Amino acid sequence: xxxLATTFAGIRSPNPFWLAxxxxxxxxxxxxxxxxAGWGGVVWKTLGEDPPVVNVSGPRYGAIxxxxxxxxxxxxIELITDRPLQVNLDEIRAVKARWPDRAxxxxxxxxxxxxxxxxxxxxxxxxxxxxxxxxxxxxHGMSERGMGAAVGQVPExxxxxxxxxxxxxxxxxxxxxTPNVTDIRKPAxxxxxxxxxxxxxxxxxxxxxGVDLDAMAPSPHTDGLGTHGGYCGAAVRPIALHMTAEIARxxxxxxxxxxxxxxxxxxxxxxxxxxxGAGTVQVCTAAMVYGFRIVxxxxxxxxxxxxxxxxxxxxxxxxxxxxxxxxxxxxxxxxAVKARINQDLCISCGRCHIACEDTSHQAITSAVDGVRRFExxxxxCVGCNLCALVCPIADxxxxxxxxxxxxxxxxxxxxxxxxxxxxxx
Amino acid sequence: xxxxxxASRRLAAGALAAGFxxxxxxxxxxxxxxxxxxxxxxxDAPCVTACPTSIxxxxxVRQIATxxxxxxxxxxxxxxxxxxxxxxxxxxxxxxxxxxxxAAEERPIEIGRLQRHATDRLMxxxxxxxxxxxxxxxxxxxxGAGPAGLACAHALAVAGHAVTIYEARPKLGGLNEYxxxxxxxxxxxxxxxxxxxxxxxxxxxxxxxxxxxxLTIDELAATHDAVFLxxxxxxxxxxxxxxxxxxxxxxxxxxxxxxxxSDLAAIPIGRRxxxxxxxxxxxxxxxxxxxxxxxxxxxxxxxxxxxxxxxPYEQRLAQTDGVLIRTGxxxxxxxxxxxxxxxxxxxxPATGExxxxxxxxxxxxxxxxxxxDEVAPLAIVSGRIVVDxxxxxxxxxxxxxxxxxxxxxxxxxTAVEDGKRAAASIDRALREASGG
Numbered sequence: 001x002x003x004l005a006t007t008f009a010g011i012r013s014p015n016p017f018w019l020a021x022x023x024x025x026x027x028x029x030x031x032x033x034x035x036x037a038g039w040g041g042v043v044w045k046t047l048g049e050d051p052p053v054v055n056v057s058g059p060r061y062g063a064i065x066x067x068x069x070x071x072x073x074x075x076x077i078e079l080i081t082d083r084p085l086q087v088n089l090d091e092i093r094a095v096k097a098r099w100p101d102r103a104x105x106x107x108x109x110x111x112x113x114x115x116x117x118x119x120x121x122x123x124x125x126x127x128x129x130x131x132x133x134x135x136x137x138x139x140h141g142m143s144e145r146g147m148g149a150a151v152g153q154v155p156e157x158x159x160x161x162x163x164x165x166x167x168x169x170x171x172x173x174x175x176x177x178t179p180n181v182t183d184i185r186k187p188a189x190x191x192x193x194x195x196x197x198x199x200x201x202x203x204x205x206x207x208x209x210g211v212d213l214d215a216m217a218p219s220p221h222t223d224g225l226g227t228h229g230g231y232c233g234a235a236v237r238p239i240a241l242h243m244t245a246e247i248a249r250x251x252x253x254x255x256x257x258x259x260x261x262x263x264x265x266x267x268x269x270x271x272x273x274x275x276x277g278a279g280t281v282q283v284c285t286a287a288m289v290y291g292f293r294i295v296x297x298x299x300x301x302x303x304x305x306x307x308x309x310x311x312x313x314x315x316x317x318x319x320x321x322x323x324x325x326x327x328x329x330x331x332x333x334x335x336a337v338k339a340r341i342n343q344d345l346c347i348s349c350g351r352c353h354i355a356c357e358d359t360s361h362q363a364i365t366s367a368v369d370g371v372r373r374f375e376x377x378x379x380x381c382v383g384c385n386l387c388a389l390v391c392p393i394a395d396x397x398x399x400x401x402x403x404x405x406x407x408x409x410x411x412x413x414x415x416x417x418x419x420x421x422x423x424x425x
Numbered sequence: 426x427x428x429x430x431x432a433s434r435r436l437a438a439g440a441l442a443a444g445f446x447x448x449x450x451x452x453x454x455x456x457x458x459x460x461x462x463x464x465x466x467x468x469d470a471p472c473v474t475a476c477p478t479s480i481x482x483x484x485x486v487r488q489i490a491t492x493x494x495x496x497x498x499x500x501x502x503x504x505x506x507x508x509x510x511x512x513x514x515x516x517x518x519x520x521x522x523x524x525x526x527x528a529a530e531e532r533p534i535e536i537g538r539l540q541r542h543a544t545d546r547l548m549x550x551x552x553x554x555x556x557x558x559x560x561x562x563x564x565x566x567x568x569g570a571g572p573a574g575l576a577c578a579h580a581l582a583v584a585g586h587a588v589t590i591y592e593a594r595p596k597l598g599g600l601n602e603y604x605x606x607x608x609x610x611x612x613x614x615x616x617x618x619x620x621x622x623x624x625x626x627x628x629x630x631x632x633x634x635x636x637x638x639x640l641t642i643d644e645l646a647a648t649h650d651a652v653f654l655x656x657x658x659x660x661x662x663x664x665x666x667x668x669x670x671x672x673x674x675x676x677x678x679x680x681x682x683x684x685x686x687s688d689l690a691a692i693p694i695g696r697r698x699x700x701x702x703x704x705x706x707x708x709x710x711x712x713x714x715x716x717x718x719x720x721x722x723x724x725x726x727x728x729x730x731x732x733x734x735x736x737p738y739e740q741r742l743a744q745t746d747g748v749l750i751r752t753g754x755x756x757x758x759x760x761x762x763x764x765x766x767x768x769x770x771x772x773x774p775a776t777g778e779x780x781x782x783x784x785x786x787x788x789x790x791x792x793x794x795x796x797x798d799e800v801a802p803l804a805i806v807s808g809r810i811v812v813d814x815x816x817x818x819x820x821x822x823x824x825x826x827x828x829x830x831x832x833x834x835x836x837x838x839t840a841v842e843d844g845k846r847a848a849a850s851i852d853r854a855l856r857e858a859s860g861g
Contacts, residue, residue, distance in 0.1 A: 349468070
């Protein structure tokens with residue numbers, strides 16, 4: 001079994017699987033259970049100044065369900081910790097003492113005044129914690145008080161606060177970024193300018209999960225009124241992957257350690273983030289849905305994958321896919337794939353046909369010689385992948401590349417290499 | 426002389442009640458949602474093609490999955506007004522569910538149970554989604570209130586024609602009420618469904634009128650603008666060997682007696698029972714005989730299992746009930762003592778071997794026929810009325826459907842389709858005649 005030990009911005013952990021700053025890391029009881037289950041680290045739920053905030057006692061969470069009520073999207077309107085600062089500090093100290101090999105990072109959010117940050121950093125350092133994560137991402141409640149995403153959305157504030165923190169602590173500083181921005185590279189660059197040791201992302205996305213059509217109010221709602229909350233869970237993973245890749249491949253931020261967050265449920269999800277440049281991954285929703293034991297699957301799956309590919313370590317695969325992320329304008333327009341339907345696997349549901357017929361390129365038959373049969377018409381197929389995506393059977397429809405030099409039956413052009421939109425203009 | 430062992434109250438009340446409880450209990454809402462979410466919403470779905478009434482199955486299943494259960498019921502009932510009963514009695518494993526593309530890959534969508542889920546919910550809600558159409562001033566006689574007659578009457582009423590149903594038996598429903606095993610349709614569902622169908626309005630029911638017993642096609646044709654015959658099959662085929670003996674009974678009689686019984690325990694059943702036949706009737710008799718407490722029940726069928734009218738599912742059901750199905754055996758002789766049946770002698774034609782099957786009761790379930798005199802002078806073939814695609818008989822102005830017509834499958838669902846097609850044809854004919 002491959003060793004999953006990771007050093008991230010100077011913080012060591014036995015594996016790259018950390019619990020994100022969130023309800024699962026709000027107190028020692030939960031964190032102890034997480035470490036017993038095998039998590040490599042935690043980011044303790046965000047500490048603030050006393051007196052602690054007061055949370056709603058109505059519903060704090062909402063969800064999007066897929067078939068069989070599988071939770072694929074999730075949101076929350078919970079605030080930072082609502083426990084007294086000293087209680088948290090005492091627990092952090094005790095937990096870190098009991099679990100010296102695990103990463104204990106403390107998330108922080110205080111007003112945008114240097115003394116506030118200096119003060120709380122001193123207290124955190126005394127607990128023996130391994131690092132701090134600056135919460136620039138919380139999109140609800142705290143942002144309305146000038147903290148969280150209200151900071152993360154202004155690169156100058158990000159840079160300023162990071163710089164204060166680097167001035168006042170010897171601990172590694174991770175800036176946690178909000179995705180509620182137009183270009184994630186800007187706050188990442190600001191964090192780097194301020195001296196951040198790493199960034200973590202994504203925090204949650206502004207969202208309304210649904211509307212209660214009986215109450216005619218957002219769902220869930222608190223005493224009849226609802227507000228936007230932070231969206232997370234598997235459904236946000238593509239957004240998080242994109243933002244991770246943007247920071248990893250941007251010349252300005254390349255090499256800045258990234259702790260990736262956003263819809264990670266399995267070893268494969270984690271491996272995908274690592275391949276795009278993440279050094280560690282953080283998980284919350286999946287743990288909240290399934291419990292801490294999911295980390296066992298993550299550990300065994302990632303170890304097996306590293307063994308299979310002979311990478312040897314997590315560090316060896318960080319960013320391996322990053323160079324393959326590019327701009328649309330650099331894509332080869334003389335490359336072509338054609339859908340191929342494996343008739344032995346096909347169950348004849350016809351979803352590929354109707355999807356193509358109604359909404360795409362009329363490139364799949366519904367009958368051949370009067371018999372129900374679904375075949376690709378190569379001269380019409382643009383290789384869009386829709387049929388393969390709607391097919392209920394894995395690997396029944398595959399997208400097969402045409403070899404270089406072959407004439408594409410649809411365009412009459414030979415398949416070539418390297419012809420971008422500019423070459424074809 | 427052997428004393429036949431035919432007795433009531435063979436089982437304790439609990440065992441009896443368990444045996445006659447709902448065979449396939451309704452889906453709980455959560456089960457229904459999970460079952461519905463498996464549907465792939467196929468293009469030109471094979472299940473629809475396989476349904477004799479062409480219910481838009483992917484649509485109604487999707488409506489269940491999206492918590493639009495009443496909409497689902499409307500989708501079903503628009504194509505099959507007896508969708509509730511069909512959900513219970515259709516051999517789905519040889520119709521829609523056999524065609525389901527997921528059957529090959531894993532297991533089919535539970536279309537029958539989902540259909541029941543939707544239709545039950547609508548009927549429980551008390552909503553009547555249909556209303557009588559604006560009056561056309563035309564009247565149609567429907568003879569027989571079984572599935573074909575009810576479906577035809579309903580569609581005609583929606584089209585605005587005045588409908589009079591003539592029914593010979595005390596209750597409406599035909600085989601739904603008298604001819605289906607009790608555990609397939611419990612809690613008086615057949616009558617609730619009849620009430621739902623009649624709830625459209627504009628359907629007048631005349632009880633106690635039987636074709637051939639004072640009621641004639643000529644009289645009906647004279648007093649109505651069109652006639653639809655859905656009289657079913659009212660005579661039971663004879664064995665041709667010792668039919669008159671005590672203990673030789675029509676299978677359909679036992680089925681009807683069980684359905685109409687106020688006290689199941691009071692129904693007498695033999696200790697050893699033999700049923701001759703291979704269709705649904707044979708299965709329903711044999712299984713119910715076991716569930717009444719008969720110790721040994723044998724179905725004797727002349728051909729191979731694959732040729733039985735009863736589906737493999739039905740065959741397994743009987744076998745699970747402890748019924749022995751003997752195939753490839755031809756009845757040769759009924760053995761009697763003192764005017765009572767004591768055994769059936771059968772032969773395996775392949776080998777000439779003869780077997781004696783001792784029995785206290787011998788049930789005939791080898792099919793039924795129409796009484797030709799009643800429907801003369803209509804064209805008849807193999808004891809059934811000849812009809813065309815639109816269910817028109819050889820006599821203008823007279824349509825027919827259900828079990829009494831030739832070429833059908835003797836299923837509730839095909840009878841409904843007959844009624845639907847006949848109603849559409851009658852409506853067209855009457856409107857053309859009006860020049861409208």
